[in-house]
Amino acid sequence: MSGDEMASVNAALLQMAAKIGGLESTVSTLLQTWQRMEEKASEGRKDLHQKVEALRAEVTTMGAQISTATKEIADMKPTVQAVQNVRVQADGVRNVSRWLYWVAVGLSGGVVWVVTNFVDIHVKHY
DSSP states (O other), X not given: OOHXXXXXXXXXXXXXXXXXXXXXXXXXXXXXXXXXXXXXXXXXXXXXXXXXXXXXXXXXXXXHHHHHHHHHHXXXXXXXXXXXXXXXXXXXXXHHHHHHHHHHHHHHHHHHHHHHHHSOOOOOOO
16 A cells, blocks of 8 residues: 555544544433433423322322211201201291281281170260
């Protein structure tokens, strides 16, 4: 090989070395980027898992509260029905007392009419 050929081969090798170095740098950068993305994805999955666990705990708590509320409502049902029955009875008594009042008013008016028309009342004058 001549000196010129050797120089061109060396130049070609230097260019190849530079290109390989650039490729190595690119591959290294890509690997670092992928590692950071994987770390962020792992953190995201961890956060999501924690949120799902918190939601599951809340749903479990709400289920227990609903169960307790349902039992309490079932326990209160006879009392509510008794109160409703008393209210209906009170309404009935009020209506009957109104009718009795008006009947009494009518009868008293009739008695007054009978007394004034059929009974001769004399008032003594002194």
